[in-house]
Each structure stands twice: as C-alpha cells, then as structure tokens.
Amino acid sequence: MLEPIRFLLPGPSYVPEDVRQALARPLIGHRSAAFKELYARVGARLPAVLRTRGEALVATASSTLVMEAAIASCVESQVLHLVNGAFAERWHQISVALGKSPDRLEAPMGEALDPDLVRRALRRKRYEAVALVHNETSAGVMNPLPEIARAVREESDALLLVDTVSSLGGVPVETDAWGLDVVLAGTQKALALPPGLTVFTLSGRAAERAAGVARRGFYTDLLRYLAKHREGGTITTPAVSLFYALDLQLDRILAEGMEARWARHQRLQARTAAWAEENGFAFAPAPGARSWTVSCLRPPDGMAAPEIVQRLGERGYVVGGGYGDWKSTTFRIGHMGEVRESDLEALLAALAEVVVACTAS
Amino acid sequence: MLEPIRFLLPGPSYVPEDVRQALARPLIGHRSAAFKELYARVGARLPAVLRTRGEALVATASSTLVMEAAIASCVESQVLHLVNGAFAERWHQISVALGKSPDRLEAPMGEALDPDLVRRALRRKRYEAVALVHNETSAGVMNPLPEIARAVREESDALLLVDTVSSLGGVPVETDAWGLDVVLAGTQKALALPPGLTVFTLSGRAAERAAGVARRGFYTDLLRYLAKHREGGTITTPAVSLFYALDLQLDRILAEGMEARWARHQRLQARTAAWAEENGFAFAPAPGARSWTVSCLRPPDGMAAPEIVQRLGERGYVVGGGYGDWKSTTFRIGHMGEVRESDLEALLAALAEVVVACTAS
Numbered sequence: 001m002l003e004p005i006r007f008l009l010p011g012p013s014y015v016p017e018d019v020r021q022a023l024a025r026p027l028i029g030h031r032s033a034a035f036k037e038l039y040a041r042v043g044a045r046l047p048a049v050l051r052t053r054g055e056a057l058v059a060t061a062s063s064t065l066v067m068e069a070a071i072a073s074c075v076e077s078q079v080l081h082l083v084n085g086a087f088a089e090r091w092h093q094i095s096v097a098l099g100k101s102p103d104r105l106e107a108p109m110g111e112a113l114d115p116d117l118v119r120r121a122l123r124r125k126r127y128e129a130v131a132l133v134h135n136e137t138s139a140g141v142m143n144p145l146p147e148i149a150r151a152v153r154e155e156s157d158a159l160l161l162v163d164t165v166s167s168l169g170g171v172p173v174e175t176d177a178w179g180l181d182v183v184l185a186g187t188q189k190a191l192a193l194p195p196g197l198t199v200f201t202l203s204g205r206a207a208e209r210a211a212g213v214a215r216r217g218f219y220t221d222l223l224r225y226l227a228k229h230r231e232g233g234t235i236t237t238p239a240v241s242l243f244y245a246l247d248l249q250l251d252r253i254l255a256e257g258m259e260a261r262w263a264r265h266q267r268l269q270a271r272t273a274a275w276a277e278e279n280g281f282a283f284a285p286a287p288g289a290r291s292w293t294v295s296c297l298r299p300p301d302g303m304a305a306p307e308i309v310q311r312l313g314e315r316g317y318v319v320g321g322g323y324g325d326w327k328s329t330t331f332r333i334g335h336m337g338e339v340r341e342s343d344l345e346a347l348l349a350a351l352a353e354v355v356v357a358c359t360a361s
Numbered sequence: 362m363l364e365p366i367r368f369l370l371p372g373p374s375y376v377p378e379d380v381r382q383a384l385a386r387p388l389i390g391h392r393s394a395a396f397k398e399l400y401a402r403v404g405a406r407l408p409a410v411l412r413t414r415g416e417a418l419v420a421t422a423s424s425t426l427v428m429e430a431a432i433a434s435c436v437e438s439q440v441l442h443l444v445n446g447a448f449a450e451r452w453h454q455i456s457v458a459l460g461k462s463p464d465r466l467e468a469p470m471g472e473a474l475d476p477d478l479v480r481r482a483l484r485r486k487r488y489e490a491v492a493l494v495h496n497e498t499s500a501g502v503m504n505p506l507p508e509i510a511r512a513v514r515e516e517s518d519a520l521l522l523v524d525t526v527s528s529l530g531g532v533p534v535e536t537d538a539w540g541l542d543v544v545l546a547g548t549q550k551a552l553a554l555p556p557g558l559t560v561f562t563l564s565g566r567a568a569e570r571a572a573g574v575a576r577r578g579f580y581t582d583l584l585r586y587l588a589k590h591r592e593g594g595t596i597t598t599p600a601v602s603l604f605y606a607l608d609l610q611l612d613r614i615l616a617e618g619m620e621a622r623w624a625r626h627q628r629l630q631a632r633t634a635a636w637a638e639e640n641g642f643a644f645a646p647a648p649g650a651r652s653w654t655v656s657c658l659r660p661p662d663g664m665a666a667p668e669i670v671q672r673l674g675e676r677g678y679v680v681g682g683g684y685g686d687w688k689s690t691t692f693r694i695g696h697m698g699e700v701r702e703s704d705l706e707a708l709l710a711a712l713a714e715v716v717v718a719c720t721a722s
Contacts, residue, residue, distance in 0.1 A: 007387070007388070009390045011598070012388045012389075012390065012391070012598070012601065013388075014388070015387070015388050020384070020385040020386070020387070020602075021385050023381070023384035023385050023602055024381040024382050024384050024385045025381070026368070026376070026381070027368070027373045027374075027375070027376050027549075027555055027556075028373075029370050029373060029679070029681070030373070030556070060421075060422060060423050060556070060557055061421060061422045061426065061580065062421050062580075062597035062598050062599070063597070063598070064579065064580055064596070064597040065422065065426070065580040065597075068578060068579050068580050068581075072578075090579075093579065094578075094579040097576065097577065097578050097579045097582065098576060098578055098579075099575065099576040186598060188388075188598060194388055194600065194601060194602040195388075195391070195421070195598045195599065195600055195601055195602075196421055196557050196599075196600025196601075196602065196603060214460065215458065215459060215460040216458065217429060217433075217455075217458050217459055217578075217581070218425065218429050218451075218454065218455040218458045218459075219422065219423075219425055219426040219429050219580075219581075220429075220578070220580075220581070221458065235425070236423035236424070236425040236426075237372070237373070237423050237424075237547060237549060237556045238423070238556065238557075239555065239556055239557025239600065239603065240373060240555060240556055240557075241381075241384055241555040241556075241557065241602070241603070242557060242600065242602070242603075318390070320390070
C-alpha cells in the first residue's frame, strides 16, 4: 500500500517509497552479468508499456535529448512541427539549433491540434517527418494523436515523431496500432519514476530512414542505441540507480495493467472536471482538448492562481503553477502516475478549504 | 565511518551508504525553491573540485554527451584528437559522427601521450581545439596533462578539451592554472557517486569561441547550460535524485580536501605498485604513464587475468577485467573514490590468496 500522495505536480510526479529505496541499492558495473540481466528484464517489459512489438530503449538523459536525437537521426532537412505549447516550441527550437529546415503548424495555447490542418499542410509540401507533443504539460492539453497519426499516414510517408512525456502510462499510446515511428517519454511523469531516464522506441521504418541520414551525432544517434540494445546493453555508462527504480516500477505498472491505468487517469480527470464545474473553476484548455494526466485550471474571479498554489502548499499539498503566458492566471494539478481517487479527493477537499480562505480574505 | 569497501571496479566506484540513501529522498520539482537552493549549493562548491574561479555546470547524461557537446559547441571543423585508449578513440568517433574534420595523434595503448609530438603537430596545422582524455581508464594510463596543456598554449590558440572522467577528484586537475578550456567528468569514478550526471566547466575563451560556432544543437550546446546556470537552474528536467547525492558527496570531498584526496590516491597507487613488484605482477602501462586511480596489471606467467578476477569475486571482491585488446591479459584495480589504504590492503591480501590458489591449481 502506498502512503497518501500529496505531491501532485505535473512532473516530477510522486515516486513510491519502494521505488525510491531501490535507488539506494549498491552500485554494480554496467558490464556485469547482473546489469545485463537487469537491462534484459527492462527490455522485455518496456514494449508492453510502449505498446509495440518492436524494441524499447532507454537513454540516460532528459527527454529533450531524445527529442533532439529523433530529429538528428530521422531528418536530413524537412520537418513539420505541430506546435501548441512550450514543449512543442522547444522541439521546433531544437530543429533550428540542429540546422534543419523546420516548418511550423500552430494552434493557440489551450487548443488541440487539428488533424485536418495537418492533412492540408502535408498536401502542400513533402516532409521527412512530423513532430508533435501528445500531451502538452504546459497547458494541460491532450492532442488527438490517433487522428493526427491517421492524417499523416494517409497523406504522406513522413515519419511520426511523438513526445509522450506526460501521457505514456496515463493515456492510451498505441505505438504499433497507430503507426507511430519514434515515441519517447521521460520517466518522471505518468510512469512515476525519478527524472533522468527517457524511454523510447523507433519503428523499423524509422531505423531504415535514419540509416540514410548523415551526421546523426553519437549520443543523438538512435541507431547506436538500437545496435547496443541488440548486444544487450547501453551506448554509454547508464544511470544504474535509476535503472533499479525502472525495473521495480515496471512490475507495479504492468501489475495494474495499461488499460486499468489509463482508465484510472481518465476517472481522475473526470472527477477533477466535475469538481471544477461545481466550484466555479474553469478549465484553461478547450473542452475536447483536456489532458487526462494534468488539469490546467483558472480560478473564479477574485482568486489568484499563485495564491491557491501557495495556500495548498501550506496545507501540505504540492500542485503546479501556471506555465509561460498562463503563469499568473492558471494552476495545474498533476493527477498522474500513482495518484488514486482517494488522493485526489483529499486534494480537492484541501482546495475547497483554500477557496473558503481566499474568499474570506 | 564507511563500511569496508570491496567494490574496486574502475568505475562505477563504491558509493557510500549515506550518499545512496540520499537518492531515496522524496522528489521535489526542479522549479521549486528547494531545488534552486540545492542547485546553488552544488554550483557554489563544484568549482573547488574543478579548481576554477569560473562556473561549474552539471549535465543529466553520461560523460559521452558532454564530450559530444564540447565538440559540437567549440569546433566548427578542425580538431586534433590525442588518442591512446578506448575513450579517446570514442571522442574521435564523435567528431566524425558530427561531421567535423578530426585529425588524430596516437600513442600505443599503455603509453602516455608525448607533449613534444603534440607541439610538433600544432606547428604543422592550425586547430580550433585539441581533445584528450586525461586518464585512460581502459589502459590505466595517465597522460601528462600539465605538460600537454603547456605545449598547446605555447604553440597555438587551440582550445583544450579535457575528459577527466577517471581523474577528477583523484588526481590534480588544475583547470585555471593549466589553462584548460573544457573539463568534464562523469560522477561515477573518483567522485564516488552513481553514474548519470556529468560535471563540467568551460572557460570564458571557450564560451566566446562557441558563440561563433553554428549548429551547436540543444542538449549539446554548452552555452545553453551556461545561460540557464546563470538563471539558477538547468536546461531541462535534471535527475533530481542524483543531485541529492552530489550535494551530499561534495561535503565529503571538500571536507577531505582536494590535496589530501589526491595524496591518498597517489599512496594507493604506490602501494599497489610495491605489492605488484613483490608478487611478480607487471604494470601494463609504461612506468611514467601509470594512473593514480586505476592500476592495470598483468599477472605472472601461468596465471590468467580473467581467472584472477573471478577468484577475487568468489572472495567478495569486485575488480575490473581487461579492456579491448587487453581483455584476456590484464585486470584492473580501481583504487579510486572513497577507497582507503585499509580497503586496498584487504584486497591485496585476497589477491595474495588467489595467487596461491592459482599456483596450486
């Protein structure tokens, strides 16, 4: 049984005590038989989380590195970035920094990307890849990934590069069924692990294309990870302690089951939405665009979002402030990872107290 | 007091219990005041380890990423790689993978790089940078870094990029006094921390040059780390748990003092050398090239190096096997990090037993 969770940031999320204790195990050499077994155990189970019959890999780095690696490895020049939030913005910036020729298709912050607009953009120009963020943590927006994937597949032979940092493990991500080519996620969100590792997969199609791309770099070369994985290990010294945690947490995730985990996250979102409506809090994202893992809320008139975050903090609850342009007008509840209905109810009760306190003051 | 250390790999090295327990602390947001304080504490003390009045930075990645970043950020095209082991070989390979035009100046495995040859190479051609590995873990070879640095400084305006992965914290590395431009080290060697973070510094000169280099990438852009550091944080979500460990271990390292730490490593090397001579074990590296942190030894005739490693393992001691071409003929004792004379004596006693057992069998 987990302790009550009062840490509901939109990442890093709460990490269970047993998983944190796993970090403290004595180190082993990364070329030892013990590490090879650990790596093989992770590699055997991670594809079930990524919903692929392909290979699942792990980078010792933040997700940004694998976002960069996806561009460096799969794109010689032409890439279309779908942008409706801070992390998609960063991905575009990465393509610029790598000297690629990225185009942008934007939706306003808070709105989901429109698959029809993607379709039209792909009719106008040929792209090697389309890159998007499934769930924009910054705005609490979930993009219609299956519909976008279908549009990309039907209109082009572009590779689909998908950041699922705050969706994987909390929201359906069907790598094979939807035909996604590179799927990547940091471990510190709905997987409920500490930050420092990024899990990812690449399709056979992506691997073939990458083989033709020049200057993929080294740490950013996805094919290098794949080749080393097939030898049973990592490209460089891995963060062994973080692998201990991943190994243990995969047990918990798969014991719950992916479908059950997604359903739990959906219930947490629905409960948050119901509470918000009853209490005069508005969702910042448009109705069809609301994330299952993070709710971005605007408080009723007369209540300041940063004050709500602070007063929740005084009551022992950690939630996220607003991001970027929405910093002062929204706050974010990360109902992701191991958060249960009981944890959310306790938070909402505290939030109700805060509303009373804010109204009185 | 530390427990007896029986884990003497040439990295990852033994990590003290209290440092491992620090990993298990509950997570905090990387934008929280608590993380900013932690980051500032690390940033205030790390320059003393790197011996610089400049800024010390931390990447959430293996050292290879920062080796790549140093090339991507500081080199438009022409770089001279000094190569006498596996990790220098990798650095050259990284420059190739990035599409640079790297030249090589080699010394045979087991021999140190010759500063005079470096001098001559710099007279023949102009380079933007010279890259070398201070201590080649693969061969147990320590290169004469101050002499090489002097040669580079006197003969050229090339930047000096130095991998100190298995020397920093165990061997003098005088960043400012020797005029080193980029100094990088993974934390899992003589700093006695888990792998997953890389500490580094870059000189003002290096930062100026980097500003003129195109396509530095994002995760590989040293200037981006510097800019974020000056805002008090990291470029992406950092491996917070590993920062907890770094914060605590910096206390231990600086309480011992850098000079005392270097002297301890030198004594460990000298004791290993004396034991080897008494017992008919030869150092694989040439006499002037022996590392203070890792001893690479060839057993006497009739004894197989892999058998020695295995028999030590049966006695509870973990040492490293040979690397690459020396896999079957050498083994490596990592007397680095927190290893004390008493730990080394116990290992050498076990090794003496193994010698008897090998001779008898």
